Amino acid sequence: MENRQKRYRLLALSLLGATVLSGCGSEATGDGPKEVKLVLNWFPKAQMGGFFAAQSQAYYEDNGLDVDIEPGGPEVSAIQMVAAGQAEFGLAHADQILIARNQGIELVALAASLQESPQALMFHEGHGTDSFADINGRTAYIEPGIPYWDYLKSQYDLSDVTELAYNGQHVNFLENEEAVTQAFLTSEPFFLEREGIGTETLLISEAGYNPYNVVLFVTKDYLESNKDTVASFMEAYTAGWNYYKDHDEEVNEVIHEANKNIALEELAYEAETQFEFVFGGDAKENGVGFMTEERWGDLIHQLVEIGQLQETVDPNEIFTTEFLQH
CATH class of the missing domain: 3.40.190.10 (Periplasmic binding protein-like II)
Structure with missing residues (x-):
């Protein structure tokens, strides 16, 4: 944070x-x-x-x-x-x-x-993935310097990801169905689903960083x-x-x-x-x-x-x- x-x-x-x-x-x-x-x-x-x-x-x-x-x-x-x-x-x-x-x-x-860590990547419903490698080529909203993102980049080819700074808001994420954003499994999915926006998540721990x-x-x-x-x-x-x-x-x-x-x-x-x-x-x-x-x-x-x-x-x-x- x-x-x-x-x-x-x-x-x-x-x-x-x-x-x-x-x-x-x-x-x-x-x-x-x-x-x-x-x-x-x-x-x-x-x-x-x-x-x-x-x-x-x-x-x-x-x-x-x-x-x-x-x-x-x-x-x-x-x-x-x-x-x-x-x-x-x-x-x-x-x-x-x-x-x-x-x-x-x-x-x-x-x-x-x-x-266990509830840190996750969040996707629009129907645009999720169970493989971190599939993030490559997408836009990702990530807090600059967050350790788990450096870890993911060391384990997967994410060279074509467009990295944009996460600012705690999801306005830009909502405008792009292929975008990815950082999230906590225990909170952000609920906030968006309450607004009628379906999401999917992938726990960072599934990559081995926990x-x-x-x-x-x-x-x-x-x-x-x-x-x-x-x-x-x-x-x-x-x-x-x-x-x-x-x-x-x-x-x-x-x-x-x-x-x-x-x-x-x-x-x-x-x-x-x-x-x-x-x-x-x-x-x-x-x-x-x-x-x-x-x-x-x-x-x-x-x-x-x-x-x-x-x-x-x-x-x-x-x-x-x-x-x-x-």
Whole structure:
């Protein structure tokens, strides 16, 4: 959701010093709840359902925390804010976390809210394909610098694709039945079908690129100095997602209050379509948020191969499952 390559190059030098400062705080003492901030990676949606459930059910409070949830958006970088010490916790996708780390911003992933990536390519109904190679020759609306597009170009001949910048709108896509646009399986198809426009989708993960999505992270320094706070947050995280699993309609009301621009019917669609992304895969046996060294290692290798990472990184420096509640 951010222009990754440009933003991270600009942020690297300015935030390198701030990253060190962001972890300098230690565990607070006192009788009141500890105040922390969570910055979302977008405006409140069902993909953040577990966090809003934890807030509405007082799971944060039960664990001694006063959590301020701050919305993200096109002009908000959770990575920037956490690295600068303006927030303790943030949400991002796994490839964003890796790219930031490679630029000198040391982040540690605590939990992957979505086990599988809902990132997809969207087509007009009747003009879809089950082969990425068939995209060649079409017009594609893609966010500049998005890693999965570089990956697709490394795996398929897409030399004749006309690449145009994706701006969050679908006006130009709608005017060209042969066009392709980036999308999230859990949202954009619903928006268009509600307007009477049929679509087809092809998940990026079918090409072998499948980063964890909506990953909860902190800086390495903050984690080392605030393990009790992180452990408390993670207890609320697990309880929140488990509550949302069976009470999504109730929690969606809370999300809607935080984001009036998303209708309850949209939240219901997101909750239904994301269910397997959140609670399936490795989470089915190991609990929500679970991550593996193999998945992180595969992603690191892919990003190095396409030039998004300058050098390989030990997966165990990137993530931890120490605080997950199984």
